[in-house]
Amino acid sequence: MSEMLKVAVLGAKGRMGTAAVAAIDAAPDMELVAALGRSDSLDILVERGADVVVDLTVPDSTEANVRFAVEHGIHAVVGTTGWDAARLAGLQELLAAHPGTGVLIAPNFALGSVLATHFAAKAAKYFDSVEIIELHHPRKIDAPSGTAFRTAQLVAAARAEAGVPAAPDATETELDGARGASVDGIPVHSVRLAGLVAHQEVLFGSHGEALTIRHDSFNHESFMPGVLLGVRTVGTRPGLTLGLDGYLDLEG
Numbered sequence: 001m002s003e004m005l006k007v008a009v010l011g012a013k014g015r016m017g018t019a020a021v022a023a024i025d026a027a028p029d030m031e032l033v034a035a036l037g038r039s040d041s042l043d044i045l046v047e048r049g050a051d052v053v054v055d056l057t058v059p060d061s062t063e064a065n066v067r068f069a070v071e072h073g074i075h076a077v078v079g080t081t082g083w084d085a086a087r088l089a090g091l092q093e094l095l096a097a098h099p100g101t102g103v104l105i106a107p108n109f110a111l112g113s114v115l116a117t118h119f120a121a122k123a124a125k126y127f128d129s130v131e132i133i134e135l136h137h138p139r140k141i142d143a144p145s146g147t148a149f150r151t152a153q154l155v156a157a158a159r160a161e162a163g164v165p166a167a168p169d170a171t172e173t174e175l176d177g178a179r180g181a182s183v184d185g186i187p188v189h190s191v192r193l194a195g196l197v198a199h200q201e202v203l204f205g206s207h208g209e210a211l212t213i214r215h216d217s218f219n220h221e222s223f224m225p226g227v228l229l230g231v232r233t234v235g236t237r238p239g240l241t242l243g244l245d246g247y248l249d250l251e252g
């Protein structure tokens with residue numbers, strides 16, 4: 001039998017962390033060596049010989065956590081949001097000094113969500129208009145969601161590459177926020193509603209037709225196959241991978 005992967009979870013008591021601890025515990029090829037919370041020392045990762053750390057914490061702590069892991073040669077699978085361009089650039093620099101270490105930063109581990117974003121990027125150049133609505137539980141601390149942010153970036157890039165003009169919009173007077181937030185020119189609307197988990201719609205429109213690409217996560221278990229895929233793969237992919245699609249063959 002091959003050796004077990006030693007995995008640690010950060011944010012282990014949170015919604016995602018609780019599901020990840022259970023999934024890793026149940027995986028036959030993984031050993032959960034640490035389940036850490038806010039007040040635990042990261043040194044435990046080194047003491048317990050973690051091969052991979054899964055970061056499911058908060059935007060304020062994720063960068064320091066991942067940098068610690070990379071500095072100690074521990075691969076990192078990151079679901080936490082808040083990775084802006086400056087943080088990513090700093091991490092790339094650090095990874096260049098640790099060429100054997102892999103980091104996956106995935107705004108969404110649900111396979112259906114990864115596909116929905118992929119399909120949206122494919123559809124982007126064929127429609128005049130596109131807007132994104134993301135809908136989440138009311139305890140989510142960030143907006144827009146990391147998933148909506150990345151979807152908007154990929155859709156905008158596909159439209160720019162194809163030379164598609166900006167979507168028509170004659171709105172002149174508006175209340176602040178009435179047209180959502182603009183991410184690379186794509187309007188993104190954030191809904192926070194009791195009873196929801198994690199949902200997104202990408203709306204495309206042209207003359208006489210509309211296409212809606214919708215994905216729903218109804219519970220946190222929906223993210224776990226993607227987390228496990230990330231844990232199993234990250235050690236074989238040195239450097240930074242953005243998005244779980246980097247580990248999938250979506251064109252095949």
Ligand SMILES: NC(=O)C1=CN([C@@H]2O[C@H](COP(=O)(O)OP(=O)(O)OC[C@H]3O[C@@H](n4cnc5c(N)ncnc54)[C@H](OP(=O)(O)O)[C@@H]3O)[C@@H](O)[C@H]2O)C=CC1
Pocket residue numbers: 010011012013014015016017036037038039056057058059061078079080081082106107108109110146223
């Ligand atoms: N990529 C994906 O597929 C998904 C990503 N997410 C993202 O994952 C993150 C976590 O989401 P969720 O589980 O809902 O959030 P929760 O608030 O339920 O959990 C976050 C946990 O992190 C803990 N924490 C805070 N700071 C630290 C630290 N420095 N070290 C270790 N643990 C810490 C918190 O502890 P305490 O309670 O003590 O503050 C809490 O238990 C968010 O950024 C969210 O957007 C969520 C779902 C899916």
Ligand SMILES: O=C(O)C1=N[C@H](C(=O)O)C[C@H](O)C1
Pocket residue numbers: 081107108109136140141144145146147148197198199
């Ligand atoms: O906080 C959440 O719940 C989620 N966060 C991620 C995001 O911001 O995109 C992934 C998913 O939407 C759930």
